[in-house]
Amino acid sequence: MDSAELARLLTPEALRLLDEVDGSRPVDEVNRLRRAGHSPDLVAAVVSQAALRVRARAKFGPFADRMLFTPAGLEQATRLRVAALHAGRFRDAGLGRVADLGCGIGSDALALSAIDVAVRAVDRDEVTAAVAAYNLSDFPDTTVEVGTAETTPLDGVDGVYLDPARRTGGQAASRRLHDPADWSPSLDFAFALAERMPVGVKLGPGLDRDLIPDSAEAQWVSVDGQLVEMGLWFGPLAREGVRRSALVLTGTGAAELTGPADSPDVGDRPLGGFLYEPDGAVIRARLIGALAERLEAGMVSPSIAYLTSDQLIETPFASAFRILERLPASEQALKKALRERGVGTLEIKKRGIDVDPATLRKRLGLRGERSATVVLTRVAGRHEALLVERPAPA
Incomplete structure (x- = not known):
């Protein structure tokens, strides 16, 4: 636009x-x-x-029908459900006026304004700022302006929320910036600001973990199985004793796994009756060890993010599968085994094996009326194909 x-x-x-x-x-x-x-x-x-x-309804629900969007702004906007949790941190920390630097179309500013936090929203792109002003026009204590994070005065502001631009350009075609020093504002600017006031920073979930300051609470968020962001929280916005968090949001609620640091690794164990695939937020937060303790499980193989156990334990932090059979791992033998079982529709999950599921599915040339799920992975260091099923809900 x-x-x-x-x-x-x-x-x-x-x-x-x-x-x-x-x-x-x-x-x-x-x-x-x-x-x-x-x-x-x-x-x-x-x-x-x-x-x-x-x-936009996928991110904003019925509120989308009262808002304006740019294509890039919608793509980058925080889901309203997640933005509400961001806003709650500022409210719970007693911060009454927040600067949203890099506000985009205004999703986080909208959530803050809705709980009576005054917001100074700033974006470097004039069109994006105008769209944000429209979306925030119902809140008299919220202002929107064109500017940069580095040049915005912060007098009278209690805390700052930052969403660094990680792409070039404004509304036209752009490319991703991989060096945090090239972001707007840079990661160094955000961390320096966090040394003198409460700051929250929205980042991509794949950020190099070596860049995370020891003083920050790092929270990875997944929504309906999709890993959507990693947030860093400083000062009173960070919770005491929490440095790693995996927040899992689904249609039925929210669940969180936390730790004071990365959880210790757990050892591998013989394949049990059940396989667990940890949520992406748990994997990124490196809390697989904490999850394994809850499930009384071990790793199927070193460095492979699948857990196995002899019992089925319901958890929001992983997808569970009942292991039906261990099939041959070679392509031709697997093809023969699946045809013998009448499998015509196949879901392929994989981890630790270099294979493209879509390409493999075509090569298998399956025919039959049954549907099945196969997990391709390493078990005790060896390639295996596991025929599994999702247990019926309790």
Whole structure:
């Protein structure tokens, strides 16, 4: 989105049309609006925005239908459910005024404002800041401005939330920046700021762990099995005694596994009756050892993030599988074994083996009416194919 398209959207006519358009049927809506005599530019802006609202419902629920988005801003925006947890940290720490530096379209500022925390929202991109101003217009104690984290005065601010830009450019095509020194603001700037005031920093879940300061609480967050972010929290925003956290959010609730540091590794053990695949947040937080203790489990093989146990224990921190058979690991033998069992639809999970599941599935050429799941991994250091099933819910 550019400034001209945004200007077309921010008119009474466009906003009225936007509320009437079904974003799930863009072609039909373009034809309908054109027949009604609306200009091509206006129609394009309204229908594109309606389609973004449809996509945004996965992150914002019904609130998406009252917001504006840019494509890049929506992609990078914090899910509202996660943003609410961010906001709760600032409220619980007694911080009444927060600077959101790199606010994007305003998702975290929205969550803060909704619990009566005053926000100074700043973004370096003029169009993005204008969209954030629209999304935050219902909150009189929240302001939005164009600027950079490095140059924004922080007088009267109790804490800072940072979401460093990790891509080049604004709304046009961009590329990912891999060096934290090139981010806006840089990681060094964020950490220096954290030495003098409460700071939260949103980062990608794959950040080099060697860059995490000892003073920070590092929390990895997954939503419905998808690892979405890693947050670093400093000062009163960090919880006492917690330096590693895996937060797992699903449609049925939230669960958290925490530790004062990376949990000690557990040894491998003979394959039991059940296989556990830890959630990505648990793996990144290096809390597999803590999870293994809860499950009375061991590793299937050194450095392979699968656990095995003789018993089934329900946990939100891992997917459980009942091991049915140990099949031949070679491709031709596996193909023969699956055909003998009438498997025509196959889910392939793998860890510790260099294979592309989609390519392998085609090569297996399966025919049959049964569906099955196979786990390709190493057990006690050797390649194995495990035929498994998900246990029925308790």
